[in-house]
Amino acid sequence: MLESLEIKPKVGFGEIKFGEYLDNIVTLLGEAEELDSIEEEEEMNMLILHYWELGFSVIFEGMTKQVVSGFETDHADATMYGHKVIGMSEEDIIKLMKENGLGSYESEMEEVDKRVSFDEEMLDFYFRDNKLVYVNWGVYVNEEGEIEDF
Numbered sequence: 001m002l003e004s005l006e007i008k009p010k011v012g013f014g015e016i017k018f019g020e021y022l023d024n025i026v027t028l029l030g031e032a033e034e035l036d037s038i039e040e041e042e043e044m045n046m047l048i049l050h051y052w053e054l055g056f057s058v059i060f061e062g063m064t065k066q067v068v069s070g071f072e073t074d075h076a077d078a079t080m081y082g083h084k085v086i087g088m089s090e091e092d093i094i095k096l097m098k099e100n101g102l103g104s105y106e107s108e109m110e111e112v113d114k115r116v117s118f119d120e121e122m123l124d125f126y127f128r129d130n131k132l133v134y135v136n137w138g139v140y141v142n143e144e145g146e147i148e149d150f
Contacts, residue, residue, distance in 0.1 A: 001029065001054070005073070007080040009102075009121040009137055013056065013071045018139045019147050020068045025049065025058055032058075059138060062145030069147075070122075070138025078135065085125075088132045090116060093125050 002014035012018050016025065026032075032049035039045050046069075047060040055075030060066040076086050081100045085093065094105065097118060107116045113126040113133065123137040140148040 005055075005075055005078045007071075007073070007078055007085070007135060007137060009118075009123050010139060012068070013058075013073070016058070016068060016071075018068050018070075019141075019145075022047070022060055022066055025068065029054065029058075061141040063143035065145035067141060067145045067147075069141040070136065072134060072136040074134040080135075085135065086132055089130050090114070090125075090127050090132075093132055 002016070004014035006014055010018070012020075016028070029049075029051055033052045034050040036048040036050070037045070038048075045061070045063055045066065047066055048057050049060070050057045055078070056071060056073035058068055059070035059072070061069040074086060077084060078086055081096060083096060085096070088096070090107075093116065097103070097105070102118045102121055102123075104120060105116055105118045107114060113128055116125045116127065117123070121137070122139060124135070125132055126134050126136070142148050
């Protein structure tokens with residue numbers, strides 16, 4: 001169980017940092033409720049551990065070794081820069097990001113959700129009816145399981 005549900009762009013989520021190994025995450029959180037494995041032809045393997053009851057998923061990437069490369073959460077208590085973000089309006093999220101030095105963003109309507117992306121931070125916010133419903137963020141990981149600068 002995580003003590004903190006703080007979203008930390010380029011760093012991690014709560015106590016979990018990008019680059020952590022699978023075994024460390026399972027030791028901390030226990031077995032996931034669901035696993036998804038995505039293999040992209042000789043380029044990258046992706047493993048997603050879904051902790052539905054905890055309100056988040058942990059994404060692993062890498063060919064040689066798999067490490068934490070991303071997170072997704074819809075947990076009502078998830079925070080960012082000291083604010084609970086789930087349920088915030090698009091305008092309030094953009095304002096919060098600008099107040100914390102993240103000004104450049106793009107938005108796009110998807111099938112059901114509107115996505116607002118801060119690409120420099122690899123940070124995506126998904127809205128329904130102008131309310132934030134989930135957040136996805138990560139880092140680039142090469143096939144060796146090393147975090148790359150972006």
